[in-house]
Amino acid sequence: MRLTVNGTEHIVEVEPDMPLLWLLRDELGLKGPKYGCGIAACGACTVHLDGVAVRSCQIQAGDLDGADILTIEGLGTPEGPHPVQQAWIEEQVAQCGYCQSGQIMQVVDLLNQIPAPTDEDIDAIMGGNLCRCATYPRIRAAIRRAAQAEGT
């Protein structure tokens, strides 16, 4: 199948039931999306599929022909971070950091839908992204910071 990942087109030949997560990690070498649960219970594997945040552990390769995928690597770089990533840096959100790629990809989608989210919006949309270090207070602060930065 043919798919676009972070703006680059790839032709991949894998079993149709291989989850997108493992296609990205073990076939294309993109390590930003993380394996945490495999059952869409933690959100660590979150990427964008055609502009919408999805759990990549639940998307099968056979459904991806023509898909446009964005991972954390395509969002921004250490030298040129995306405004949401910049907010994550300023608020020093990460502790172990393992879930944060998924959190950030979910927040970018959240802010695309709701540019100035309330705490209730954040609770509703971010509830699927688990952080075992419980960095949630700073996740909220970083979302507010990013929303302000993008709104100006």
Add this chain to the structure above:
Amino acid sequence: MANLRTIARRTFLIGSAAIAGGVAFGVYAYRRDPANPLLADLPEGSVAITPYVLIDAQGITLITPRADVGQGATSIQAHLLAEELDVDPHSVRTDPGPASTAYYNGKIAAEGMPFAAWDDGFVSRTGRGAGAVVGKFVGLHITGGSTTVPDGYETLRLAGASARETLKRAAADRLGIAVADLRTGNGAVLPPDGDPIPYTALAADAAALAPVSARLRDPSEWRALGKPMRRTDIVAKSTGAARYGVDMDLPDMLHATVVTNPTIGGGVVSMNTAEAEALPGIVAIHPITDGAAVVADNTWRAIKAARAITFEWGPPNLPEDTAALRALHRAALTGETRDSRFADDGDVDAALGTAFEATYEAPFLHHAPLEPANATILYTPERTEIWTATQVPTFAVQQVARITGQDEEQVVLHNLQSGGSFGHRLETLWINQTAEIALNHPGRPVRMTWSREEDMTHPFLRPMAVAHGRGATENGQVTAFDLSIAAQSVTESQMGRLNQPAIGPDVMIVAAAWDAPYAIPNRRITGHRVPATIPVSSWRSVGASHNGFFTDVLMDELIHQAGADPVAERLRLIHHEPSRKVLQTVAEMADWQGSRPADGIGRGVAFSFAFGVPCAQILQVEDTPSGLRLTDLWIAAEVGRVLDPVNIEAQLSGGALYGLGHAMLAEISHADGVIEQRNFDTYESLRVYHTPRVHVRALGSGGPIRGAGEPGLPPAAAALSNAIFAATGERLRAMPFSRHMRFA
């Protein structure tokens, strides 16, 4: 290390009367510094001035041997070194360094001793000093016990200062001027006139010199320490660039996973691998201890094939279910299994009279860091390399050397940052399994990743604990406090996995209970050891994780019976001034006016003293139609000196929220000898929508410097139970509370 048995005995002796001889002998024999491990394998043109500073033509590397499991250990160690070395910690490299006894932890042994951290008397001070000697002797290169900052505070600054002064000496010799005329800054020696000389250009000269010892700068001279810092890993962790063990990628690497008996140590009767072998990408299937390993060209293919293997497991060797385990704990709450009675003041039996009494319970819990357990090992007959995240690198090397049949010198461990731990990376089972697999593939690296289901069902658990509390009140005051706690011994379980005995009482069974600084006239704390069945381990704050709950819920119940104010009565009882101060501080922060500020709103206060840190919390909850909502959490703690206010806030908040989430939602239960939870859908976890606003004040009023990774946790569950009681009148004595109520 063969002498660990002797040391275990000495540790016990230190806890009893034979203290003086042990200290004198230990200090005398083990004062010498272990060799610098960086010198053993030093590339041409590199200089290792101390075990903590490596300089070569490419630049400066700061060695940060305490494992970073998310608590910010790498960043604070780098800042401690950099403060004296005069380098920017963001522009130099950091490396955890090799597994080596040179990186012994001088503070951690003190945690296992029956000396209250608030007690500064002679016996306690001498005992703690002996603990440092023990730590050095056994070469405990270990991360844990909230000791990274206390242990590194002087060691790392001294290492940085020594490296700086040695480089200045080298520059002075080269320029023919006095050292006193030189200054340093930004990785260079600064002559009074002329261009800065980069440290890298002085490395070769410095290598020829004996390290120069140096005086530590006064804190008033610090540039970075004590002010808000930016973590050295924050950019990488915010951009997906951070690399963990699961991300290891080596040329020609194989991908593996394992399936083992759902009971650790349960064995295999038979297995059928025919279907699994026929799946795409499978390289090999090997029997390993208690199960099988699948080796493939992709992790998902390995996990899929592992699920296709059918097993007949050996029979479970555990009590069959949670009810049986609970019964075992309740039965242990009798005199026959008494493990310790470190506190026995007044005449408790006489004072109790018609006493209040209640039973409390804490369930088994899994650490469940989000990064599943993993290791990568490249075995060759000459040398074995390990890439993994571990808090016990020297133990991991020993275990792997035993499996590969090599000398420890042939085994090299590269320690990686961990996607969480909470104590989990003190264990090594998955590293051992990877070594077993790698032996079959000499010359090819094998990366083994546990599936979440394998991870969830093979934990080393926070022990279940059951407590019986009694107490009495008189004239509005708490006058008697009697708490008996039954739990398996974490120390016994962990030492058993090292084939070592654990001699003497286990302080962890009663930690943060026996040494709670409450001056109650009649006070008795008894520990009972439950016979070992389930493998148990150090879970963030260890014994204090359940005893903070037991102690301060019983205290709250007695204060309620006395009709006293929960803050005022605790303040009256606490005899340790820094502890009083944190409680006063948190009451000010929350503007405490009593436990029920409005209808349907409750406030719970709790206090605990663990890892030398007094920590007080007030939690406000609201009873809403959709369930109980946690709205605000105030935390105050005294850490002696605040090195990085940003990370201290993160650790105290994270510890408390980790404690709250488990108290609300989490339990590992057993049925037919097997753990019932298999993933995060059934092992529930705190989510953003549960999370209260958190307000933290970390005090640095002097005294010994302390770590903040664990002390935020112990009071949290008690604060929640106490708040729920204030809001609803319902007293919850068994965790998780979601068994009894709904959270919004």
